[in-house]
Amino acid sequence: MIKLFPRYLMSFILLVFLQVFILNNIQFSGYINPYIYILFIIALPFETPKWALLILAFILGLTIDLFSSTIGMHCSATVFIAFMRPYILKVISPRDGYESETLPQLKYYGVNWFIKYSTVLIFAHHFVLFYIEVFRFSNFFTTFVRVVLSSIFTIILVLISQYFYGKEVRR
Amino acid sequence: MRSLLNFLLRIHFLLLFILLEIFSFSLLVNKNNFHKAKVVNFSRQFAGNFYTKTAKLKQYLSLTEENQRLTEENNRLLNIIESTYKSDEIFFRSVNDTILNQRYRYTSARIINNSINKKYNFLTLSKGSEQGIAPEMAVVSEGDIVGVVKGVSNNYSTVISLLNLDLKISSKIKKNGYYGSLSWNGKGYKSAILSEIPLHADIQVGDTVMTSGFSSIFPEGILIGYISNFKEKGGSFYEIKVNLSTDFKSLDNVSVVGNLIQNEKLELEKETEKND
Numbered sequence: 001m002i003k004l005f006p007r008y009l010m011s012f013i014l015l016v017f018l019q020v021f022i023l024n025n026i027q028f029s030g031y032i033n034p035y036i037y038i039l040f041i042i043a044l045p046f047e048t049p050k051w052a053l054l055i056l057a058f059i060l061g062l063t064i065d066l067f068s069s070t071i072g073m074h075c076s077a078t079v080f081i082a083f084m085r086p087y088i089l090k091v092i093s094p095r096d097g098y099e100s101e102t103l104p105q106l107k108y109y110g111v112n113w114f115i116k117y118s119t120v121l122i123f124a125h126h127f128v129l130f131y132i133e134v135f136r137f138s139n140f141f142t143t144f145v146r147v148v149l150s151s152i153f154t155i156i157l158v159l160i161s162q163y164f165y166g167k168e169v170r171r
Numbered sequence: 172m173r174s175l176l177n178f179l180l181r182i183h184f185l186l187l188f189i190l191l192e193i194f195s196f197s198l199l200v201n202k203n204n205f206h207k208a209k210v211v212n213f214s215r216q217f218a219g220n221f222y223t224k225t226a227k228l229k230q231y232l233s234l235t236e237e238n239q240r241l242t243e244e245n246n247r248l249l250n251i252i253e254s255t256y257k258s259d260e261i262f263f264r265s266v267n268d269t270i271l272n273q274r275y276r277y278t279s280a281r282i283i284n285n286s287i288n289k290k291y292n293f294l295t296l297s298k299g300s301e302q303g304i305a306p307e308m309a310v311v312s313e314g315d316i317v318g319v320v321k322g323v324s325n326n327y328s329t330v331i332s333l334l335n336l337d338l339k340i341s342s343k344i345k346k347n348g349y350y351g352s353l354s355w356n357g358k359g360y361k362s363a364i365l366s367e368i369p370l371h372a373d374i375q376v377g378d379t380v381m382t383s384g385f386s387s388i389f390p391e392g393i394l395i396g397y398i399s400n401f402k403e404k405g406g407s408f409y410e411i412k413v414n415l416s417t418d419f420k421s422l423d424n425v426s427v428v429g430n431l432i433q434n435e436k437l438e439l440e441k442e443t444e445k446n447d
Contacts, residue, residue, distance in 0.1 A: 051183060051184065051187050054184070054187050054188055054191055055187075055191075058191050058194075058195070061195070065198075070203065071199065071202040072195045072196060072197075072206075073199055073203075075191070075194075075195035075199075076195035076196060076199065079188065079191045079192055079195060082188075083188040086184075132199065135205070135206055136209070
């Protein structure tokens with residue numbers, strides 16, 4: 001656990017940087033806003049205590065909020081998926097459980113498992129985030145289209161990032 | 172005690188989640204104007220609905236007095252109309268076309284919430300933007316002053332009561348036209364303070380105070396009250412205590428006064444100031 005700490009700190013900073021300075025400035029026709037920073041929550045080790053999960057998610061959300069001046073919006077969405085994560089992991093766990101010394105990454109449990117896992121979390125996050133942003137349920141479908149499109153885009157980005165991870169660790 | 176602790180320990184994940192979410196949402200609502208406005212609007216609409224119900228009930232209870240008042244009003248009006256006068260010897264009369272030069276439009280509304288015991292009192296009316304109410308309109312009750320519309324939602328509006336330390340009204344003394352500014356002093360719902368009347372003005376206890384018509388909100392001549400006493404203050408001005416003619420405790424139906432040419436006046440004044 002301890003030896004993973006610097007690596008996660010680095011990825012935290014990197015992801016926030018990526019999100020705030022690059023992805024937040026990308027908007028395809030106002031419909032697609034990818035939020036790759038939640039990769040941090042997705043990739044936390046299996047053994048992370050549940051409370052730490054929530055706290056870390058809150059800090060992550062707040063950091064993004066502070067940079068994009070939307071205090072409270074990202075926090076509530078990230079805390080929500082941090083709350084969901086243990087249950088999702090339980091539901092989609094392989095037959096003989098998760099092995100120690102592994103991380104929730106593509107190279108340990110395969111493409112199928114990873115896509116299932118990240119899709120649920122990313123979709124949940126985007127769903128909460130976009131509906132909090134508009135703060136109403138009228139125009140439900142316009143928002144829903146935004147949620148779906150942005151989720152797809154984020155999932156693609158997350159998958160690409162997984163291949164980067166793989167190469168680096170193997171070395 | 173121990174079992175309680177155990178219980179809390181067991182559900183710490185859920186508890187922490189709920190706590191963090193509540194915290195995030197309070198941040199969200201307090202720091203973002205859009206979300207704040209949404210919540211305030213919702214609660215205004217919600218509370219408004221609730222107040223309508225209670226106001227309906229209250230109105231039902233006061234039907235007798237209301238009827239009495241209506242009958243009196245009817246009698247008064249019947250006495251005024253033409254047919255009760257003899258109409259001999261009048262062959263020519265001037266026609267006063269009220270529509271052509273209409274300046275103020277009156278809309279009646281019902282008060283569904285009212286407070287008089289705070290320092291900043293507000294009223295809630297049962298009509299809103301859909302019925303043509305807009306902020307900055309004047310509110311009067313049978314010719315007596317009540318307040319100024321502050322915010323409107325679709326079907327409700329909030330009114331700054333005269334009994335609000337923030338409200339200042341340009342007013343004048345009826346008999347000689349000296350004008351000053353009237354505001355509430357926060358002491359009791361029956362009186363207010365008129366200031367900025369110079370010492371050389373001739374005033375007496377019992378003089379009528381009414382709106383001046385200088386502000387673009389109130390029409391001229393809305394009754395405010397009667398002077399109850401006055402004293403010198405600051406060397407060159409009177410401080411005048413005015414007994415309000417409006418009984419804020421028994422308000423029920425009011426009229427909202429829209430100034431149809433308010434913008435024209437404001438724009439002209441603005442332009443003049445700019446040219447200076």
